[in-house]
Amino acid sequence: MTTSTVLAAAGAVSGGEAVTFWILAPLALAGAIGMIAARNAVHSALWLVLTMLSLGVFYVLQAGPFIGMVQIIVYTGAIMMLFLFVLMLVGRDASDSLIEVLRGQRLAAIGLGVGFAGLLGSGVYRATQGTAAIGLEQANAGGNVQGIARLLFTDFVFAFELTAALLITATIGGMILAHVERRKEDKRDQVATMKARFVPGNYPGPKPGPGVFATSSSVATPARLPDGRLSDRSTPDILPVRELTAEETTLKGTEK
Amino acid sequence: MSHTLLAQAPSLTDFGHDPWWLILGKIVFAFLVALLGTLLGVWFERRVVGFMQVRPGPNQLGPFGLLQTLADGLKMAFKEDILPKSADKVIYFFAPAISVICAVTALSVIPFGPMVSVFGHQTPLQVTDVPVAVLVVLALSSMAVYGIVLAGWASGSTYPLLGGLRSSAQLISYEVALGLSIVAVFMLSGTMSTSEIVAAQGNGTQVTLFGTDIWTPGWYAVLLFPSFVVFFISIVGETNRPPFDLPEAESELVAGFMTEYSSLKFALIMLSEYVAMVTMSAFTVTLFFGGWYAPWPISVWSGANTGWWPLLWFFGKVILLVFVFVWLRGTLPRLRYDQLMRLGWKVLIPVSLVWIVALAWFRTIGDWDTRSRLIAIGIPAGIVLIAALFWPNRKPQPQPTLAEQVENRPQGSFPLPPMDLQVPPSPRTRRMVAEREPANVPAGQDSEEV
Numbered sequence: 001m002t003t004s005t006v007l008a009a010a011g012a013v014s015g016g017e018a019v020t021f022w023i024l025a026p027l028a029l030a031g032a033i034g035m036i037a038a039r040n041a042v043h044s045a046l047w048l049v050l051t052m053l054s055l056g057v058f059y060v061l062q063a064g065p066f067i068g069m070v071q072i073i074v075y076t077g078a079i080m081m082l083f084l085f086v087l088m089l090v091g092r093d094a095s096d097s098l099i100e101v102l103r104g105q106r107l108a109a110i111g112l113g114v115g116f117a118g119l120l121g122s123g124v125y126r127a128t129q130g131t132a133a134i135g136l137e138q139a140n141a142g143g144n145v146q147g148i149a150r151l152l153f154t155d156f157v158f159a160f161e162l163t164a165a166l167l168i169t170a171t172i173g174g175m176i177l178a179h180v181e182r183r184k185e186d187k188r189d190q191v192a193t194m195k196a197r198f199v200p201g202n203y204p205g206p207k208p209g210p211g212v213f214a215t216s217s218s219v220a221t222p223a224r225l226p227d228g229r230l231s232d233r234s235t236p237d238i239l240p241v242r243e244l245t246a247e248e249t250t251l252k253g254t255e256k
Numbered sequence: 257m258s259h260t261l262l263a264q265a266p267s268l269t270d271f272g273h274d275p276w277w278l279i280l281g282k283i284v285f286a287f288l289v290a291l292l293g294t295l296l297g298v299w300f301e302r303r304v305v306g307f308m309q310v311r312p313g314p315n316q317l318g319p320f321g322l323l324q325t326l327a328d329g330l331k332m333a334f335k336e337d338i339l340p341k342s343a344d345k346v347i348y349f350f351a352p353a354i355s356v357i358c359a360v361t362a363l364s365v366i367p368f369g370p371m372v373s374v375f376g377h378q379t380p381l382q383v384t385d386v387p388v389a390v391l392v393v394l395a396l397s398s399m400a401v402y403g404i405v406l407a408g409w410a411s412g413s414t415y416p417l418l419g420g421l422r423s424s425a426q427l428i429s430y431e432v433a434l435g436l437s438i439v440a441v442f443m444l445s446g447t448m449s450t451s452e453i454v455a456a457q458g459n460g461t462q463v464t465l466f467g468t469d470i471w472t473p474g475w476y477a478v479l480l481f482p483s484f485v486v487f488f489i490s491i492v493g494e495t496n497r498p499p500f501d502l503p504e505a506e507s508e509l510v511a512g513f514m515t516e517y518s519s520l521k522f523a524l525i526m527l528s529e530y531v532a533m534v535t536m537s538a539f540t541v542t543l544f545f546g547g548w549y550a551p552w553p554i555s556v557w558s559g560a561n562t563g564w565w566p567l568l569w570f571f572g573k574v575i576l577l578v579f580v581f582v583w584l585r586g587t588l589p590r591l592r593y594d595q596l597m598r599l600g601w602k603v604l605i606p607v608s609l610v611w612i613v614a615l616a617w618f619r620t621i622g623d624w625d626t627r628s629r630l631i632a633i634g635i636p637a638g639i640v641l642i643a644a645l646f647w648p649n650r651k652p653q654p655q656p657t658l659a660e661q662v663e664n665r666p667q668g669s670f671p672l673p674p675m676d677l678q679v680p681p682s683p684r685t686r687r688m689v690a691e692r693e694p695a696n697v698p699a700g701q702d703s704e705e706v
Contacts (some may be wrong), residue, residue, distance in 0.1 A: 042409060046347070049402070056395075069391035073435075077398025081405065085424050088409050088417060144387055145448055200666055247537060 007010050017061050028054035040085045045080060052076045063136055066145045263456035266371050266380035268387065274379050281374070282383045286505035293534035294487055294527050298325040299573075301582045308586040324331030330525060337519040350529070352408055352521045355403030355528035358396045362535045367387040367451045369548045369566040381548075381567065384450060389450040390438060393539055394431070401427045403528065404503060408513035419512025422593065423496065423503035430493035430500075437487035440480045440615055441543050454547030458561075476545035482611045484544045486604050491536040493600065494530065497581055499588035502596060537577035539569075545573050605647040619647040 017252045031051030038044040059068030139147055152160050188196070197204050223234035274282075306313025313322035313633055339345065364411065369381030386392065401424055408420020425651040444449060445456035458472040493500040504512030514525050541547060548566035550557075551573075559565065591599070621632045657666070 035685065040344075042344075042347075046406075065386055065388045066391070069388050069395050070393040074399050077395065077401065077431070081398075081401055081424055081428055083410075084405060085421065088405070088421060200669055 020057065020061055024054040024057055030060075041090070042084065045083050045087060049080050050075050052080065063140055064144060065147055203233075261619075266367075266382070266385075266451050268385060268449055268452065270371065270378075270380050271382075271385050271451075271511075271563065274377065278379055279375060282379075285368075286366075286383050287533070288590045289358060289368075290360045290363055290531045290534065292529075293461035294530040295325045296322075297530045297578060297644070298526075300327075300578065301585070304579065304582045305586045308583075311599075332523045333520055335519040337521065338516070338522055340412055340516045341499050343510060343516065344410040344412065347406050348516075349521070351403050351407035351522035352517070352528065353403075353405065355400055356524050356531065358400035359528045359531040360534055362393045362396045363538065365392050365450050366535070366538045367454050367547055368570055369564065370561065372564055385449050385451045385482075388448045390442075390453070390469075393436075393450075393535075394435060397434075397532075398427075398431055400528070400532065403525075404513050407517065407525065408503075411513070411516035413516055415509045415511075415515045418511045419515070422509075422515060425501065426496075426502055426596060426600075427494060429548060429597060430604075432488045433486055433600060433604035433608055434494060435489035436605060436612065437483045437490060438543065439608075439612050440483040441476055443612075443615060443619065444476065444479065450542050450547075454542055454549065457546040458549050461478075462678060474549075475544060475546045480615075482607060486608050486611075486662045487544065488540065489604060491540065492581070492584060492674070495532045495536050495581075497533065498585040499590050500594055500596060505521070505590060505656055507590075531638060532572065533666070534576060535580055537574045537581070540577055541570060541573040545577075548591070 028051045031047045031049075032052065034047035035044045035051065038047055053072060056068045056071040056076070059065075059071055061068075141147070142150070196202070220235060222230040224231060225231050270421075302324070303313040303321070317323040319325050339348065364383035365385060367380065367382040367385070371378050372381050373379075404423045404427070405420045408416040408418075408423065411417070436546035441453060445453045447453060447456070457476060477524065496503055502512075503509075504514060509515070514522060517525055531572050548561075548570040549571045550560035550566070559568070617632075617636075621629045624632065
């Protein structure tokens with residue numbers, strides 16, 4: 001008796017399968033609802049992760065361990081992670097506003113959503129009621145992974161290759177769109193960078209820190225060069241150069 | 257290796273028959289391996305790095321300083337638990353737990369040993385095995401990314417966010433290389449279950465090369481050496497260990513994604529890192545070093561692969577691999593971020609792809625007769641040779657002469673020393689030599705003044 005037959009015998013729902021389903025199905029639904037309801041974009045993504053993880057376990061339960069693991073690796077591991085990556089780049093304050101633009105839109109959406117779910121659910125339920133699953137044993141006869149591999153590389157090899165070509169095209173398209181062409185003469189290699197650094201007239205050392213030998217430790221106070229002049233290289237460009245007056249720098253008499 | 261030893265190797269059908277107390281015992285055992293691995297792993301790392309840096313390392317608490325990690329853990333538990341004001345509280349709380357759960361759970365599909373008898377029950381020394389056990393480990397390692405990324409994001413400050421972003425990009429990149437390198441193992445063993453991969457490495461294989469039989473070891477680290485190299489580099493990147501510890505690069509990002517963490521939550525992050533190191537070492541041993549099978553000189557002894565002995569070989573191999581992790585940390589400087597990405601995408605992934613295609617080619621032509629096999633090898637080899645021969649190489653730039661280089665220097669450059677490098681002697685030196693009294697030296701060749 002292999003693991004797959006332990007998990008899903010054809011036509012019958014074992015106790016373990018039923019228990020796992022009734023634990024995870026509400027979680028999957030909660031994830032779906034939470035994804036819609038969450039105001040923070042990252043929270044939405046995490047609710048969706050919960051739904052996808054539950055779906056992965058459902059696939060494993062239904063004697064499809066390979067597709068279950070692929071669901072977790074590809075969808076939750078890679079795709080949702082890329083979503084999170086983008087959301088985190090956008091910033092954490094990107095929450096939805098609660099102002100309703102169309103009056104009554106939310107209520108209508110909830111009503112229509114529940115109605116659609118009811119229609120779909122009852123339709124699927126009536127269509128599959130009393131139907132026993134057949135062919136599971138035959139499909140998994142040589143092992144689940146081997147069965148999928150055989151189908152992929154025999155009957156569906158053309159569709160498989162076509163999908164691969166589509167994905168490669170999309171990847172290359174994405175790379176071309178995101179690619180910034182730089183002319184060869186614009187690229188500065190390490191030798192050129194060093195030559196530019198030591199060219200006469202350019203000071204090769206680090207910039208002086210602001211406030212060095214100055215009357216204040218503020219970043220707006222420029223450093224003094226050894227001959228007493230102020231170095232404007234030491235302050236950020238956006239800050240105005242400011243030197244304290246003698247009155248400001250004298251002691252205030254608050255030391256004692 | 258004989259058939260009596262192979263009978264010890266469990267197959268998928270041996271799983272799922274244990275009583276509940278045995279399952280519980282195995283789970284507790286795997287959990288203890290993870291915890292003890294962390295306790296001893298931190299100590300081991302500090303001692304080994306200390307040895308490499310010619311200093312003692314922790315040596316005060318307990319024999320050889322073994323209890324140092326325990327003391328550190330206790331201290332950590334009593335520290336103040338800081339929750340940043342801008343943190344996302346729920347996610348900030350859960351992120352370290354995600355990391356730990358993923359790292360520990362992966363140990364459940366690692367085979368620690370063969371079939372053993374526990375209170376009369378014949379059972380494999382492995383919590384469970386499924387037909388896709390290797391994918392389970394991959395799925396868990398891809399879920400572990402969430403722990404790091406969310407820890408970085410939920411802290412609500414800049415350094416953790418940057419560390420989290422870096423880690424998500426790094427881990428996704430190295431997961432691709434990791435998955436590709438395992439494909440070669442699947443191709444040779446014909447299975448994705450960890451116990452059967454170990455069993456497939458139990459026997460050496462006989463390869464006929466140029467008419468002579470050559471006995472090769474069963475370890476995939478030898479048979480699939482390119483895969484093994486790519487795999488090991490990838491798991492170092494996957495566990496955030498040096499030289500790939502960019503997410504917590506302390507010289508750039510303070511502590512990366514865990515900057516804001518303190519007390520027990522920080523302890524959890526630390527725990528997950530070391531458990532991941534142990535788990536990945538065990539995973540490497542399983543896939544590439546023959547799992548619990550005894551290495552060559554010991555395997556001569558016929559009882560080496562029976563009973564509880566394999567636990568010793570398994571953990572010996574794991575400790576050696578953990579040593580390699582520590583060795584890398586003690587030796588290599590941290591990579592720059594662009595170097596890391598270039599290595600992942602431009603080196604590891606293409607090498608894996610080419611190697612997989614070549615391996616599939618070799619396995620396909622292995623069934624053919626000698627003549628067509630020679631043709632099948634010869635034509636691609638010829639194409640590669642011709643391409644290499646006629647590959648256009650860059651025209652060498654004419655080297656400017658020294659005089660030209662001096663001529664081309666910009667105005668106001670630093671003065672050069674004379675071209676013939678004959679520095680004129682200082683007039684002061686000449687005077688001193690002239691004024692010195694002649695030395696009263698006995699005659700002899702050696703004492704001549706220079």
